[in-house]
Amino acid sequence: MLRAFRRLFVTLLLVLFFTPLTEASDKAAQDSDSAPIDVVGKVVDHHELAVLGYYVPLPRIFLVEGDLFVYSSTESAVESGEFVEKDGALMPANGAEITLDLSITSHLMYVWFGLILTVWITIAMARRYRQGVGRKTEPKGWFQNLFEIVFVFVRDDIAKKNIPDNKYQKFVPYLFTVFIGISFMNLFGLLPWGATATADITVTGVLAAFTFFITQWNGTKDHWEHVFWFPGVPGWMRIILTPIEIIGLFTKPFALAVRLFANMLSGKIMIICILGLIFIFTDIFGAAAGVGMSLFSVPLTVALYALKAFVGVLQAYIFTLLSAVFIGMAAEEHAHDEGIEAHA
Numbered sequence: 001m002l003r004a005f006r007r008l009f010v011t012l013l014l015v016l017f018f019t020p021l022t023e024a025s026d027k028a029a030q031d032s033d034s035a036p037i038d039v040v041g042k043v044v045d046h047h048e049l050a051v052l053g054y055y056v057p058l059p060r061i062f063l064v065e066g067d068l069f070v071y072s073s074t075e076s077a078v079e080s081g082e083f084v085e086k087d088g089a090l091m092p093a094n095g096a097e098i099t100l101d102l103s104i105t106s107h108l109m110y111v112w113f114g115l116i117l118t119v120w121i122t123i124a125m126a127r128r129y130r131q132g133v134g135r136k137t138e139p140k141g142w143f144q145n146l147f148e149i150v151f152v153f154v155r156d157d158i159a160k161k162n163i164p165d166n167k168y169q170k171f172v173p174y175l176f177t178v179f180i181g182i183s184f185m186n187l188f189g190l191l192p193w194g195a196t197a198t199a200d201i202t203v204t205g206v207l208a209a210f211t212f213f214i215t216q217w218n219g220t221k222d223h224w225e226h227v228f229w230f231p232g233v234p235g236w237m238r239i240i241l242t243p244i245e246i247i248g249l250f251t252k253p254f255a256l257a258v259r260l261f262a263n264m265l266s267g268k269i270m271i272i273c274i275l276g277l278i279f280i281f282t283d284i285f286g287a288a289a290g291v292g293m294s295l296f297s298v299p300l301t302v303a304l305y306a307l308k309a310f311v312g313v314l315q316a317y318i319f320t321l322l323s324a325v326f327i328g329m330a331a332e333e334h335a336h337d338e339g340i341e342a343h344a
Contacts, residue, residue, distance in 0.1 A: 037276040043199055043268050046106045047074050050193040058109070061102040064092050110197040114184035118177055121147065154179050158321055163328040167218075171327055174214060178207065179320040182260070186312030189268055190305055198315075199265040201257065208253035211323040216249070219330040252326050256319060263315050267308045275301045 048055040057073030062083075071077040074090065083090045092098065125147045129135050139145045154176045159168045182198060189196025197203045225231055227245045230238050277297050282290030 037272070037279045039269060039272050039276065042272050043196075043265060045200055046195075047103060049106050049109055050195070052193055058104040058106070060090065061104070062090070062092075062098050063100040063102065064096050064098055066099070106195045107197045107200045107203055110185060110188050110195050111203055113188060114181045114197065115177075117184055118180045121180070122177075150180070151176060154320065158317075158324050162321070162324040164332055167331050168328075171214075171218075171324070174210075175320050175324055178211075178323060179316050182207070182316035182319055183313050186264055186316060187309060189264065189312070190309060196264050196268050198260050199268050201261045204257040204261040207260070207319070208257035211256060211326060212250075212253040215252075215323075215326045215330045218327060220333055222333055223330045252322075256322055260315050260319050263311060267304075267311060271301055271304050271308065274304065 047060065048057050050056075057075065060069075060071045060074055060077045062069045069077070069082060071080065071083075074085070077083040077090055078085050082093055084093050085091075090098075125134075125144060128140075128144060133140055134144055134148065139148050155168075155172050158179075159172045159175050162168075163171055185197040185203070188194045189199065198207075227249065228242055230241055233241065274297050278290050278294045281293040
């Protein structure tokens, strides 16, 4: 029975792997005219949503010189005659410049999916706790137990350990949302037809910006003194230390954004490249070579999927942990003596 279940699972896994990827690679081949698989085209943002190998067009919204244009898809924008497609991008037909592009993209959709799922789970669990399940009694079901384990972990091992005791509680909702939301965004990329929203620098940049603004908004007087004034430090040293501290305010969120973006993008590219070897060998040497390469690529891809799932949760943890560290450093009240030795 167990062996039959394993065979069924492997069969379903292969179907999920190859069906969407084959259709997507065929679409990419038509676009590139020669390449059997378009690696870059698989990881960049798109104006259509891939679902089980099918493509659902997404709305295109433009602000052009004060006028708002809304279309259901790229094709409808071109058919209207008001826009033309040039080098894969839409341009106003009259030669005007697009002031603001508010189009819905695949990465944005997966950001929404991650946040909506996070909010839905949190509200559902909060409702159970209000009813007394988990508060007056023990948590019921594996899902509520898992939710409580994750929440307590974020609260006690991330927020409480890095943010002052009298302030950490107000940051727990943000840190928990960041951890769960980024985990979902990372894991959505494991779907053969899915997109890794965090493999987009604009997504990770916005997430890092939230941490940056929360950190600076909650900075104490002592925090800002050590950025601009450095109590007890000779004046000539402030000329050197103040610019360094100001730059440091921005390098921290920059490092948050780039670390998450680079790790998730590299993992996605690696999986596509290794699995894409099947199509490359088929295109060059024939179907027999493609089948032979699949004996190597598929097991390695499955192993990489497991590794990428671990890395996805790990990167969510690292982003949340560093956010808590930065917030805690800014919110902490430093009891220091005057003098350069105390600052050091």
